[in-house]
Amino acid sequence: MDNLVDHIPPHAILSVLVVDLGDLTCIEASASDFCAEGCKVTSNKIAKINDLIGLRVTGLEKMIKGRVVTSSEDWAEIKFEFKNTEVRERRRERRRQVRIPVTVSNRARSISLECLIVDASPSGCRLKGADLHYLPDEVSLKIVGLDLPVKGQIVWRKSHFAGVRMLWQFSSSAEVAKKSVVQGNGGLGSPNLPKG
Incomplete structure (x- = not known):
């Protein structure tokens, strides 16, 4: 993470997408105060986010896993979690009822179905839809x-x-650490610098 932090100007604000891994809510936010341990995200919808999140940063092929450690109505402090990057199934996880449209396909995308996610947790979800028997076990959502x-x-x-x-x-x-936000093409994107 040092290379990423080294290339972010001190007052940079980046546009990010925050994904609540518990109920799959997606919120556009601004991220600032980056350090090796985490960052601060700001959005007027941040109060809707639960504790385990994925942070989608432009230029990275995967999300950064994080946990909300402190929050208010419009901001949250996020601690990055790089260890144990795979969410493991836990039967005691709380399932949240949701209604999220999703396109489910096989990995080759030759079969595709429109479905609805009706409940979700960090380790899984329940789909509702017709013809689910046509899908293989390995899918893409x-x-x-x-x-x-x-x-x-x-x-x-x-x-x-x-x-x-x-x-x-x-x-x-x-x-x-391989990415730099101030690189031109191929970096994490240009930071939005605050005015004034």
Whole structure:
């Protein structure tokens, strides 16, 4: 992470997408105060975010996993979590009822179905849709509001429902360290510098 932090101007503000891994809510936000341990995100919708998040930064192929450590109505302090980057299934995870449109396809994208995510947790979700039996076990989910697909594995099917284990892929500290926000093409994008 040192290379990333070294290339962010002290007062830089970056546009990011915050993904609540508990209920798959996506919120556009501004990120600032980057350091090796985390950053601060600001949005008038940040109070809707639960504790475990993915931070989508332009230029990185994967999200950065993080945890909300302090928050208010319009900002949250995020601590990056680079260790144990795979969310593991825990039966005690709280499932949240949601209604999120999603396109589910096989990895080759030759089969594609429009479905609805009806409940979610950091490790999985429940899909509702017709013809789910046509999908293989290994799927890709294109969630509304998130610009990259999430890999998943169907673990059960029943009538018009299917349970999917989310195979989140998060950036490692080494992958993040290779990027620089002040690079031209191929970097993490240009920072938005505050006026005044």
